[in-house]
Amino acid sequence: MAVNTTGRPNDDGSGAGDDRQVLVTAGGGDQAPARGSGSAGASPGRDTTQGRRTTPWLFLLIPLGFLIVFTYIPVGNMVWYSVTSWDGRDPVKEFVGLDNYVQIFTRPELFEVFFVSLYYVGGSFVQMALALYFATVLSFKTRFRNFFKGVIFFPYLLNGVAIGLVFLYFFRPGGTLDAVLALVGVQEPPQWLGDPSMVNYSLAATSVWRFMGLNFVLFLGAIQSIPSELYEAADIDGANSWDKFRYIILPGIRQILGLSFILAISGALSVFEIPYIMTGGANGSETFVIQTVNTAFKFSKVGLASAMAVVLLIIVLVFTWIQRKLFADDKVDLV
Amino acid sequence: MAKKHIVGIAALALFLAACGGDDSSDDSDTSSGDGTVSGDLTVLTHRTDIVDTVLEDYKTRFQETYPDVDISFEAITEYEGDVSIRLNTEEYGDVLMIPAAVTRDELPEYFEPLGTVEELGEKYRFVEEQAYQGDVYGISITGNANGYVFNKRVWEEAGITEPPTTPDEFIEALRAIEQNTDAIPYYTNYGDGWPLGQIRSNMGVLTGPEVENEMAHSDEPWTEGEDIHLVDSFVYDIVAEGLAEDDPTTTNWEESKNLLGTGDIATMMLGSWAVTQMQDAAENVGASRDDIGYWPFPAQTDGTFRVRIGGDYKMGINKHSEHKEAARAWIDWYTEESGYATDEGGLSVQVDGELPDTLSDFEPLDVEFFELAPRPEGEESLYSDIHNTAEIDLDGWLYNQKLIDIARGAADGDKESYFEELNQRWSDARAQVAG
Numbered sequence: 001m002a003v004n005t006t007g008r009p010n011d012d013g014s015g016a017g018d019d020r021q022v023l024v025t026a027g028g029g030d031q032a033p034a035r036g037s038g039s040a041g042a043s044p045g046r047d048t049t050q051g052r053r054t055t056p057w058l059f060l061l062i063p064l065g066f067l068i069v070f071t072y073i074p075v076g077n078m079v080w081y082s083v084t085s086w087d088g089r090d091p092v093k094e095f096v097g098l099d100n101y102v103q104i105f106t107r108p109e110l111f112e113v114f115f116v117s118l119y120y121v122g123g124s125f126v127q128m129a130l131a132l133y134f135a136t137v138l139s140f141k142t143r144f145r146n147f148f149k150g151v152i153f154f155p156y157l158l159n160g161v162a163i164g165l166v167f168l169y170f171f172r173p174g175g176t177l178d179a180v181l182a183l184v185g186v187q188e189p190p191q192w193l194g195d196p197s198m199v200n201y202s203l204a205a206t207s208v209w210r211f212m213g214l215n216f217v218l219f220l221g222a223i224q225s226i227p228s229e230l231y232e233a234a235d236i237d238g239a240n241s242w243d244k245f246r247y248i249i250l251p252g253i254r255q256i257l258g259l260s261f262i263l264a265i266s267g268a269l270s271v272f273e274i275p276y277i278m279t280g281g282a283n284g285s286e287t288f289v290i291q292t293v294n295t296a297f298k299f300s301k302v303g304l305a306s307a308m309a310v311v312l313l314i315i316v317l318v319f320t321w322i323q324r325k326l327f328a329d330d331k332v333d334l335v
Numbered sequence: 336m337a338k339k340h341i342v343g344i345a346a347l348a349l350f351l352a353a354c355g356g357d358d359s360s361d362d363s364d365t366s367s368g369d370g371t372v373s374g375d376l377t378v379l380t381h382r383t384d385i386v387d388t389v390l391e392d393y394k395t396r397f398q399e400t401y402p403d404v405d406i407s408f409e410a411i412t413e414y415e416g417d418v419s420i421r422l423n424t425e426e427y428g429d430v431l432m433i434p435a436a437v438t439r440d441e442l443p444e445y446f447e448p449l450g451t452v453e454e455l456g457e458k459y460r461f462v463e464e465q466a467y468q469g470d471v472y473g474i475s476i477t478g479n480a481n482g483y484v485f486n487k488r489v490w491e492e493a494g495i496t497e498p499p500t501t502p503d504e505f506i507e508a509l510r511a512i513e514q515n516t517d518a519i520p521y522y523t524n525y526g527d528g529w530p531l532g533q534i535r536s537n538m539g540v541l542t543g544p545e546v547e548n549e550m551a552h553s554d555e556p557w558t559e560g561e562d563i564h565l566v567d568s569f570v571y572d573i574v575a576e577g578l579a580e581d582d583p584t585t586t587n588w589e590e591s592k593n594l595l596g597t598g599d600i601a602t603m604m605l606g607s608w609a610v611t612q613m614q615d616a617a618e619n620v621g622a623s624r625d626d627i628g629y630w631p632f633p634a635q636t637d638g639t640f641r642v643r644i645g646g647d648y649k650m651g652i653n654k655h656s657e658h659k660e661a662a663r664a665w666i667d668w669y670t671e672e673s674g675y676a677t678d679e680g681g682l683s684v685q686v687d688g689e690l691p692d693t694l695s696d697f698e699p700l701d702v703e704f705f706e707l708a709p710r711p712e713g714e715e716s717l718y719s720d721i722h723n724t725a726e727i728d729l730d731g732w733l734y735n736q737k738l739i740d741i742a743r744g745a746a747d748g749d750k751e752s753y754f755e756e757l758n759q760r761w762s763d764a765r766a767q768v769a770g
Contacts, residue, residue: 172585194582196745284735299726
């Protein structure tokens with residue numbers, strides 16, 4: 001069910017697209033001839049032409065089938081549920097028009113939970129800064145660099161539920177974190193999850209730990225696609241490391257930065273797993289998606305919850321659109 | 336090649352014949368009564384812990400009487416959530432525990448009626464709990480009494496040997512435990528959430544069996560003298576005074592059982608079903624089973640503890656089942672012959688059943704059992720409709736967590752302001768449901 005939207009849309013198709021574009025353009029920008037040769041080759045014989053028209057569709061049948069069955073139909077269903085007062089089981093779904101949407105926009109407490117997302121937005125800036133730092137450092141010759149790459153990427157491979165449970169023990173009173181702090185002389189640490197002024201920082205930090213690896217790999221890939229002769233030229237010109245970072249790396253990975261930014265924002269808006277596993281949204285850590293899940297399955301208001309999911313979808317789409325405007329397909333030209 | 340085809344077709348024909356045979360034998364069952372009951376049953380259960388041991392044993396014993404019935408159990412960890420979603424299909428086993436989320440008026444859509452309330456009520460307890468318009472749709476697997484489980488050693492060390500009879504006396508006892516022992520006097524289990532809702536099973540000790548029906552007609556149930564006010568302010572006062580665990584957000588249910596056994600926790604407000612689990616845990620940590628005691632909620636009427644009893648999950652039959660006869664035989668056998676109810680430390684489902692060992696602490700006390708009154712006709716789902724509309728999860732724990740947050744100073748407000756807000760939401764929801 002689409003209400004269950006979890007985590008970050010890290011499998012976003014546009015990510016791969018942007019990535020390729022940067023790599024290709026940075027590598028010389030000669031994609032036009034490659035495309036042209038494809039269409040020029042298609043001419044002799046009717047049958048072959050027809051075959052060429054239908055074959056791609058045959059190959060696309062299965063992925064498109066999956067896409068439609070598991071993405072578009074559920075989303076369509078969700079939009080339909082959002083204009084009903086369905087409780088999740090009743091065979092009759094009563095149409096109520098835009099009532100659910102009116103409710104969302106007239107009940108401020110339903111929107112207040114977005115304040116919690118600000119902690120995760122803040123966290124994602126820290127996350128991107130750290131990822132950029134490590135990606136830059138490890139893109140140069142560093143001792144044990146493959147080992148460090150592994151260490152940094154590893155958390156992203158772990159299951160979110162496992163991470164939630166591990167950090168639950170990490171943060172509990174007398175747990176790992178407190179034990180480590182006691183070693184360095186901190187005698188009265190705060191309640192990391194019990195104190196309402198701490199809980200969201202703790203959860204956002206967990207999220208940073210988990211997702212930094214993804215940003216790191218994206219940045220690293222982009223940085224490594226920058227041709228090395230640029231650095232050599234910069235060396236000859238007497239540029240120091242900071243100059244190289246500022247004038248070569250940063251502009252070189254601008255698009256990936258923009259993409260990560262949008263993934264971070266939409267991820268922060270729809271954060272779910274970590275707070276749900278660790279606190280269940282209690283103690284002021286409730287996020288919009290947790291609220292949606294609770295509305296659907298605790299208060300049996302699937303209609304209202306679907307409307308909330310639709311609203312979240314629209315908000316994320318708006319942010320994506322803004323990102324596309326800000327980081328439009330402008331070509332990166334380093335040379 | 337051709338040979339293979341023939342074999343295939345023959346197998347198919349056999350298969351079809353077998354299916355057809357099943358159906359016809361089912362039909363004949365209905366007329367000839369039991370003895371020839373047959374079929375393959377799928378039984379959904381939430382008891383993942385005993386599915387391969389106790390339940391397999393039951394199956395063997397059951398088949399001594401009904402050799403033609405085969406049973407496969409399907410144990411589901413997230414029973415409540417998973418099964419309530421599966422109800423949207425027709426594939427939810429032949430016999431299953433009716434999920435709590437199913438409202439009364441939905442019962443006939445999913446389950447087979449088992450008999451009338453009058454008829455079954457003569458033999459069994461708790462028949463009202465899954466009944467709609469006079470028909471019973473599920474029979475309880477066991478029964479619970481309500482109150483709190485505590486560590487006797489700790490309570491005795493603090494000098495308390497008699498059950499407190501009022502909430503004030505109870506809090507006084509917790510204070511004594513705080514001062515005289517190292518134990519956490521009262522453990523909320525806030526982290527896991529669901530144990531917080533357990534205390535509501537005591538509602539009715541003040542105003543009687545009609546408590547929920549009356550609440551559905553009250554605009555301000557969080558008022559002095561009402562049951563919901565009693566249980567909520569009970570927890571609030573305990574937490575506000577610091578008699579509960581320091582950091583409730585990181586509690587852990589499995590661990591709490593051991594801590595009660597070792598005496599690091601003194602008290603937990605849970606149904607009597609918890610007693611056997613606590614005894615097992617006590618044994619595991621090297622303490623004695625006898626350390627675990629169970630007392631009724633600290634409130635008396637005319638010098639008597641009134642203890643609310645209630646059913647556990649009710650077993651019902653899938654309306655789409657093809658082996659209803661066999662399913663019924665299993666339910667009847669389970670209820671009357673298996674001994675599940677008392678073996679698991681619960682109250683017998685049969686009206687004339689005896690008190691289980693787990694409730695031996697009740698024997699010296701003056702205790703009177705009562706069951707919740709049935710819903711009035713036409714208002715079967717009124718109570719749940721109101722609390723769902725109000726988004727006060729009286730079948731959950733989110734609002735209890737909020738209450739505890741306020742009590743420990745982690746959220747804005749105080750007891751009065753929160754009760755006022757709850758009353759407001761309740762009365763708004765009532766108006767909305769009625770309108």
